[in-house]
Amino acid sequence: MVADDAVLFREGVARILADVGFEVTGQAGDGAVLLAQVRRDPPDVAVLDLRMPPSFSAEGIETAAAIRAEHPRVGLMLLSQHVEAHHALRLMTEFDGGVGYLLKDRVSELEGFAAQIRDVARGRTVIDAELVSRLVSRRRERDRLGDLTDRERSVLALMAQGCSNLALAGRLHVSVKTIETHVRSIFTKLDLVVDEGEHRRVLAVLRYLRA
């Protein structure tokens, strides 16, 4: 299901989703209509714009929260013209996985977008790479990121985007064991508590990067 008040873009997204093998079961122009459609026929994933009528603020997050409350198994993929850390943190805090937050630009990378939709449907967490790279490259007073090796920094960035250890191993062409070593080292150097859940891991890393 797709919800966006911009008709052209919404239809573009629907076409793409159809192209890459999804079935688009409904389209909506705002959160209320989407919610009604979800109630009638809960989809695997709802793709929705963050800034929608009537308030044009964080309407998308409110709608997502309402869907999650009624249908906890519906994955939620929020799209926006710009990605902001405070929205990401809110999504991480209020939702326990099965949620994504991407720039609308990402839709045009069809295969990648499709994979991220599937991740969300599986209960994983997806955070836009631009936001993460902005936070990782952010200047800090006492920058403990400086203690990380280059490899650890790229692992950290992918971790913040929601990659699991398995996905990390695939992306970096190393074994899962090596990834686990990197992750442990990162958490020790940043003084973070290792948490088993992927989503909590994303939240911890985002919180660290934002602090």
Place this chain on the structure above:
Amino acid sequence: MSEPGPGLRAGAVAVGVAVAGLVGAGAALGLHVGNVHNGLIAVSFTAAGLVVLRSRPGNREGRLLTATGAAHAVMYAGRQYALHPAAPSGAAPPPGADWAGWIGVWPLPLVMVLAGYTLMCFPTGRLPSPGWRPVAVLMTALGAAMALVSALWPVEYARTGLPVGPPLQLPGAAGVTAVFDVVRPVGYLLLQGIWVACVIARLARSPREEARPLRGLVITAGAGALVMVAGVAIWGSPRAGLLAVPLTAVAATVGVLRLRRATPYEALSRLAGGPASPANLLDGVCAAVADGVGGRGVVLWVATGPAPAGTGGTGPAGTNGTALTAVSGWPAGRALAAGPRTPDEIAVGRWSVTPVVHDGQVLGVIALEVAPGEELSPAERRLLGELSAQAGLVLRLQTSAHRLVTAQDEARRRIERDLHDGVQQRLVTVAADLGRLARAATAAGQEPLRQQADAVRGDLLAATAELRELARGLHPAVLTQDGLEAALGQVADRSAVPVRLTVAVPGRLPAAVEATAYFLVSEALANAVKHAGAQLVRVDARVAPGGLAVSVADDGAGGAQVLPGGGLEGLADRLAALGARLELSSGPDGTRIGTVIPCG
């Protein structure tokens, strides 16, 4: 409020006539070099006192000066009568001459106390602090004791050259005189020394507006003292110094009149010549009111809306039902009341209000606190009216500047919104279509076409990113949608210098206030990175009593200044339009830019 009350005016006229009569009659009896100074002091101090009484009826200094003058008039007349020869020579003195001469002699120490006390109270009519009260009491006791001795025994007669003896003949005159000759120089030195010490102590601690008249007095009195010392040294007589005393009265008059009171022209021209920013102008109006009409405090209140129902009351004409917020005050830096008040709540105690009207619309009030007994003269009330008209003009200009800023923000917000809803949506849609094209090309086995499509898509997304940044620079959506804390967090995230951000802003503030705070932080951060080479920037935004307090402090090289056409100037203009001012301090320890933006 009125001019000097009828009682005070009648008393002043009576004293003036009496002094004129005494001195005039005394002078008609001949010229006696040893007594001239008393006549001159009588005339100069009485005139000085009456001038001060007329223009500053609430200032006790006028009464003290007049009393000093009148006391000298009595002494002068008494001595003149006793000195007046009834017949060419050898004849008996005129009837009662011994008593008249007595009147002209013994009060001297007390009159010196009065004159000293007058100078100690200069220029406010009050002692500098309660700590001086025991000193004044001691001084009075000393003077009274000396006067009592002088009244009973002829201890001063040898110096006055009176041709008549004392009216009282008590035993022991020789012994008392011998003792008094020892006590006199010490006593007189003390009586003079005390007021000199007091004036110098006051000068050392006085605020600037008081220091100037005090300096004038000190210089005049010091010159008189020099003349007196020189006279004693050269001719063995203090006469020359005594003749210089009337100058002190002139200095005192000028001093009191200049204290907190410029002429209307001076007040207005000082206002016009001050630094020209709307916020400063309002301070200037308050200072000009204080300068021109006196008063202990001045506060300018701006109408911010209708008063809550039932609190209208009986405010001054046209101000009923207006909620007012304090925006400026005198003395500079005085704490301004937070929150709106009604005119009735302002005009309490010694506070009075004058409406600020422009084009028939009440824009605010000027509140004036006067000292007890202080009243405004018609000229002062006229000046207050003119100044309130000036304030009206400033407020009107400020209102339109505020509207311009708001309109500008609104326009930027609209453009950002149009970009977001229009061209940005189209561009990402086209990018998505290009993505589909690339996929179709792959499916059709046309690898070069796919590469081309992906390259175009990449360029398009780069353009989209640029447009996104442009829109953010115009007016960040996050500010409108999520408020100042989120927007400042975003600025800090993107800063090239580490930022220590503290935000204590519960809830939302007026859009213009939020936008201005945001632009201030953005500009200051950009400067810290570009010009100061800072290592750390502290950004602090909190809701304070006066409004939203924002400060950005870096540890860079300093050297920031407001240049014509520069970013800081634009910022200062924007702040001024909101009734705030740009605080800038920049030195080798870094630069701090701050402001408090009223949110009312």
